Amino acid sequence: MTKPIVAIPADIRSFDGATWHAVQHQYLRAALNAAGVMAFIIPAFEAGYDADAILDRVDGLLVSGSASNVHPSLYGAEATERDGPFDPARDATSLPLIRRAIDRAIPLLAICRGIQELNVALGGSLASEIHEEPGIWDHRRPEGVDRDGMYAIRQTVHIKAGSCIADILGPGDIRVNSLHRQAIARTAPRLQVEATAEDGTVEAVSVIDARAFAVGVQWHPEYWAETDAASNRLFAAFGGAVRSYAAGKLPVITAQASA
Numbered sequence: 001m002t003k004p005i006v007a008i009p010a011d012i013r014s015f016d017g018a019t020w021h022a023v024q025h026q027y028l029r030a031a032l033n034a035a036g037v038m039a040f041i042i043p044a045f046e047a048g049y050d051a052d053a054i055l056d057r058v059d060g061l062l063v064s065g066s067a068s069n070v071h072p073s074l075y076g077a078e079a080t081e082r083d084g085p086f087d088p089a090r091d092a093t094s095l096p097l098i099r100r101a102i103d104r105a106i107p108l109l110a111i112c113r114g115i116q117e118l119n120v121a122l123g124g125s126l127a128s129e130i131h132e133e134p135g136i137w138d139h140r141r142p143e144g145v146d147r148d149g150m151y152a153i154r155q156t157v158h159i160k161a162g163s164c165i166a167d168i169l170g171p172g173d174i175r176v177n178s179l180h181r182q183a184i185a186r187t188a189p190r191l192q193v194e195a196t197a198e199d200g201t202v203e204a205v206s207v208i209d210a211r212a213f214a215v216g217v218q219w220h221p222e223y224w225a226e227t228d229a230a231s232n233r234l235f236a237a238f239g240g241a242v243r244s245y246a247a248g249k250l251p252v253i254t255a256q257a258s259a
């Protein structure tokens with residue numbers, strides 16, 4: 001079997017005076033080296049896309065984190081400047097892909113912004129600046145440190161027994177990183193909470209009655225996917241689901257090698 005391909009929606013970023021469609025290297029590296037799949041970047045557009053045309057051509061969907069936030073209008077809230085920065089093109093690309101991947105039983109792993117998009121895509125809502133709430137820990141990206149320091153493993157999350165993630169990582173406590181200002185407020189009806197932080201923040205969900213791997217995590221398993229056991233097992237499980245999906249697809253008639 002040829003190496004499977006997963007789609008990963010891009011962020012819209014600006015540098016060098018130009019607009020770029022960008023995905024951080026850590027996601028692409030984890031997909032290749034820990035899941036054993038190729039991640040193809042999907043440019044982000046607010047209109048003109050056909051999610052099924054993209055999903056017809058891949059074997060999974062990997063939804064990355066981002067410093068931008070899902071636009072509050074997508075979960076019925078008023079946008080304030082505290083909710084930014086926004087990335088409407090990312091929203092418009094990612095949410096339909098998430099919904100159709102679930103409908104079509106295409107394996108899905110959603111990370112950080114990705115779990116928030118998963119929740120919104122299925123009808124849930126988000127809370128902003130959660131660290132300002134009484135009793136809620138500061139989950140934000142550590143500042144004044146290098147990238148390894150930003151993604152340092154520093155928080156305990158509790159994985160619920162009997163959950164999908166418990167099938168992969170076992171039930172109980174694991175240590176993870178944390179780089180987010182928002183979190184799931186109202187959990188979408190089709191999602192079950194699979195892990196929580198010690199302050200009650202939702203840290204992982206899975207899609208109820210999903211016909212394929214469909215998991216979201218608030219932490220960043222991609223960053224240490226090659227060295228941290230729990231991160232590696234999560235990506236390996238996603239890769240296994242992607243390979244199973246790919247193997248079950250009708251064989252693609254490949255062009256005969258030229259003589």
Ligand SMILES: N[C@@H](CCC(=O)NCCCC(=O)O)C(=O)O
Pocket residue numbers: 064065066067068069111112113114141179180181182183
């Ligand atoms: N913007 C959302 C999601 C946070 C997220 O995906 N963080 C990863 C990117 C970290 C960085 O590069 O700053 C939120 O803040 O909750």
